[in-house]
Structure formats: C-alpha cells, structure tokens
Amino acid sequence: MxxxxxxxxxxxxxxxxxxxxxxxxxxxxxxxxxxxxxxxxxxxxxxxxxxxxxxxxxxxxxxxxxxxxxQAVQLRMHLPRRVLSLPLFDIGCDDTPYPFLLxxxxxxxxxxxxxxxxxxxxxxxxxxxxxxxxxxxxxxxxxxxxxxxxxxxxxxxxxxxxxxxxxxxxxxGRAYPQTFLLADLEVDGLEAGAAHAYLTAVGMLFFFPLGSPASWRMLAIRPPDAPDGDVDLGQLQEITDRYVGEGLRLRDPVWMTVFRLHNxxxxxxxxxxxxxxxxxxxxxxxxxxxxxxxxxxxxxxxxxxxxxxxxxxxxxxxxxxxxxxxAPVGRTVLRFTDRAFTIGTSRNPVIRLARNRLAPLLAPLALRSTRLRGAAFRTLSELAIHYRRSPASVAGPHAPRRGRPRAGDRLPDLPRGLQGYTAIPGWHLLLAGQDVVWPERSLDVVTRGRAGLLTVHWLGSEGPWPGGPVHGLVRPDGYFGYVAGGTDLEELCVYLDRWLPTE
Known part of the structure; x- marks a missing residue:
C-alpha cells in the first residue's frame, strides 16, 4: 500500500x-x-x-x-415564417465580469x-x-x-x-425515449457569431458556434421514422433538409455520435x-x-x-x-431540464400546439419584459444560485435584507473588480462603510491564529452595501457565509470559531 x-x-x-x-x-x-x-x-x-x-x-x-x-451573445430562433433574435445575457448580468455564454x-x-x-x-x-x-x-x-x-x-x-x-x-430516475444525434462539423449557409435553434412541427435542430475542433456543434433528435444505427453525414444532411429546407450544407465532420438522454x-x-x-x-x-x-x-x-x-x-x-x-441545486437542475425537455419534445397534441403555434406568438411579448428576461438569464447563467438555507450561512445583527447581498449569496462584482479581492485562496472579511472606524482590538481577535487563512479588506463606500457600516465574510468559493451590520464583530467571532476554528 x-x-x-x-x-x-x-x-x-x-x-x-x-x-x-x-x-x-x-x-x-x-x-x-x-x-x-x-x-x-x-x-x-x-x-x-x-x-x-x-x-x-x-x-x-x-x-x-x-x-x-x-463568446456567443445572440440566439437565432428559427420559427415557422419568422426568425427571432434573442440576446444572451444582455441584462441581469451587470454584476459579473463574464456577461456572456462561452x-x-x-x-x-x-x-x-x-x-x-x-x-x-x-x-x-x-x-x-x-x-x-x-x-x-x-x-x-x-x-x-x-x-x-x-x-x-x-x-x-x-x-x-x-x-x-x-x-x-x-x-x-429514467431514460428518455428519444435518440439524439451529435456532430462537430462545418456548415455552409449559416450565419456566424450566433447560436441557432430551428423549432419546427417535425422536430428540433440546434447549431452552436464552436471554432475548434470544428466551427459548429450540431444537435438533433432523430426522427421516429429514421433508421437506427450509427450516424453518417448523409443522414445528418437529410435531417437538416427536413427541418430547415435546402439552405444549409453540412461538410467535413470531425466527430459524430448517437446517444440517449437520462434524468x-x-x-x-x-x-x-x-x-x-x-x-x-x-x-x-x-x-x-x-x-x-x-x-x-x-x-x-x-x-x-x-x-x-x-x-x-x-x-x-x-x-x-x-x-x-x-443537492438542492442538483434537484432544481433536474426539474428544470426535465420540464424544458418534455415541453420541447412532447408528441402530446396540446403541448405541440402550444409549442408550435402559441410560443412563436407569445415569445416576442415575453422578450420585451426586461425584468422577465433578466431573471431568466440569471437563472441560466447560474448567478442566481445561493445557499441562504445552509447551516453555514448566518445573518448577523442588523444584516442587510432586500436588494443587498445576504448570507449565502455570491459575492457580486460590483463595483467592478470587487471579486478580485477574493482571488487569493481562503476566507475574506470585507469591511464596508464611509468614514467608519473598525475596532482594532476586535479585528485582532478575528485574525488571531488565522494567518494565511483569513484576509481583511477595507472597502470604504465602494463595497456591495452603500452606506454601511456592514461587514461580510466571504467563503473560499465566493459566497457570503456571514453578513452583519454595524462594527461589533463579536458574533462574527462566534461564527469563525465554528466554521474556521483556530488551532
């Protein structure tokens, strides 16, 4: 051994x-x-x-x-008789240095x-x-x-x-009955710089911009009447023509495969x-x-x-x-993807009617709502994930509530560059507030025995809590473990003794 x-x-x-x-x-x-x-x-x-x-x-x-x-910033939704241009992460992502889907x-x-x-x-x-x-x-x-x-x-x-x-x-869980086709290849006739989704009464077809090892990733559901077995370029072209028409030409595949999905x-x-x-x-x-x-x-x-x-x-x-x-994050993803997949692939006449007829009519109206679109983008981008119900997330005395980061929330990158404070591995204590005097003796107690484990940052009025004073403890994974108002650090010490004990 x-x-x-x-x-x-x-x-x-x-x-x-x-x-x-x-x-x-x-x-x-x-x-x-x-x-x-x-x-x-x-x-x-x-x-x-x-x-x-x-x-x-x-x-x-x-x-x-x-x-x-x-960096894709646009999604082209090809619907019957029209094409919708959907911006990706254009709103609701102003607190991240990466406001795009890569x-x-x-x-x-x-x-x-x-x-x-x-x-x-x-x-x-x-x-x-x-x-x-x-x-x-x-x-x-x-x-x-x-x-x-x-x-x-x-x-x-x-x-x-x-x-x-x-x-x-x-x-x-369970396996889905559909068979999927996947390929990395070149596509002539497809607008570059955007992702493309073809939603038709026959089925769905997607092209995602890659660049390497090929320009495009193709994803399609194999039609029920198509032959089983391995996939080849001819079959992919036939499916594309069936879903899109004759405007796209597939060539030079780098990789092709057939697979089934599970939940x-x-x-x-x-x-x-x-x-x-x-x-x-x-x-x-x-x-x-x-x-x-x-x-x-x-x-x-x-x-x-x-x-x-x-x-x-x-x-x-x-x-x-x-x-x-x-585990709650995993369960949420399983539910979300299952619902989205079921709606997108169901053969139920009512769902097909809603998907093929009503969705194209309602989508432009939904896209006009910046609030709805912003919430959707924050969910897809996973910026909305939080651990507020975790035993390691504690709201201290006078902790900010609505509209400001709370215990269990991720550290936002506002003001721009704030996340750079926590680039060093370890815990980070953020002290925010204009012209606030933080008690040196309390800070000594907080940091004693935690050299190399805890870093203190004075933010002044540039922190995520304008006005202050507020202090927040950021965990090594970029989420707040503890947030409280005021300059009394006694409860913070209690939190640290439990989750970051000294030797």
Missing part, C-alpha cells in the same frame, strides 16, 4: 480536474485517476456559464478559457484545467471504508493492481460511476468518507447548458471544505454542508 493520501479523485473530466486544481491550490495531497487513456478529443459539453467562469477565475483558468472560446469544446476545457496531469488508464476497482479512511484498489492498463489509502474519496466518474456503485448509493439523481451526495460530484451525482438533458457547469461548481464547493478538514482548519460538520448546499 502506498503512503496515505488526503483525497483520491476518481474521474478526470471537468469536474474532477476542477476539484484537483483546487486541492492543489491548498497544498492537499491527492491523486486523480481516470480509466480513459487520453484526454477527451470530442467537444461533448460545450457551454461555460458566467458563474462557472467566476468560480474558476481564482484558480487562474478563466482568462485562458475565454481566450480560447467563442462556447468551448470539452477537450479544450479539460486541457486548460490540467487534464494532462491525471493518471490515465487507471481505474477504481473496489473501495472499502474504515473509521479513519478509505482503502481503494485501483487497476492500471497493464492489469497490475495497487492498494491506495485516502482519507476521502470523491467520485467524479460520470453516469456509470464505480464510486457510486461501491458506496451503495442509488441513482434514481437521474443520486439519492445521497455523501456516504461517510465518500462523496459524489458532477455526472456521478446528476445527469440530465443539455437544456440550458447546465450539466458541466453544475459539476464544476459541485467540485469547487467541496474542494475547499475537504482542504480545510485535511489541514485541520475545519471539522466534519463543514463537510456535511456539501450535500446540504449542492
């Missing part, structure tokens, strides 16, 4: 790689393994939401992802996240939990086996998770020292481009908590908050 690790990460997709990067930033000992011999070469997941870019910025990945990706192939995303560092061709065979750790058996490509002991194991190993099966966690969620996200994240915990349709993003945010919610416990700066109670915070 090798020397004990803090964490064994199983699965080196975007979720596992994001978790590994965060563990690395905290100096935690870990290994990341994946049964695949190489990085993904296909695009697979392709959309990165604003909140995910924010979360990855502190690890130094956001700028490179943006540089490689395609299209980038999963292969590129994994490369940026450090996919080459994973132990490839190595799979988990068995795990057994003990009081002080987990003993795992891993098998390499040459069939040799190794025992690995880790304090914690995280399953980021996808829909067919070995970690989930070994932990005895149920994966509940399933893990009954639990944790079993003792074993955790699940990403597709191992939830899989669903690509409606809303939520899948990979939810997985990466699972990882970045869990990673700093594992690091804190492994380094002695947190208790098991902190790890309990992972499921409390992320």
């Amino acid at each position: 090798t020397e004990p690790l803090d964490v064994l990460v199983v699965g080196a997709g975007p979720t596992g790689l994001a978790l590994a990067a965060q563990l690395r930033s905290y100096g935690v000992t870990f290994r990341i393994i994946d049964r695949s011999l190489d990085l993904a070469h296909e695009s697979r997941a392709l959309a990165i939401q604003p909140r995910t870019l924010e979360a990855l910025a502190g690890l130094g990945f956001a700028d490179e992802l943006v540089a490689r990706g395609n 299209f980038l192939s999963q292969a590129e995303t994994e490369d940026v996240l450090g996919g080459q560092r994973a132990e490839r061709g190595t799979e988990l065979v068995k795990l057994s939990a003990e009081d002080d750790g987990v003993v795992c058996v891993v098998r390499r490509g040459d069939s040799t086996e190794e025992q690995v002991r880790a304090r914690y194991v995280v399953g980021c190993d996808g829909a067919h998770s070995t970690v989930r099966a070994e932990a005895g966690i149920a994966f509940e 399933r969620g893990a009954a639990r996200y944790r079993s003792g020292r074993v955790f699940l994240a990403g597709d191992a915990a939830h899989i669903h349709s690509p409606a809303g481009a939520q899948g990979m993003n939810t997985g990466i945010q699972d990882a970045l919610n869990l990673g700093w908590k594992l690091a804190a416990v492994c380094r002695g700066n947190g208790t098991e109670e902190l790890l309990d908050t992972y499921e409390a915070e992320r």
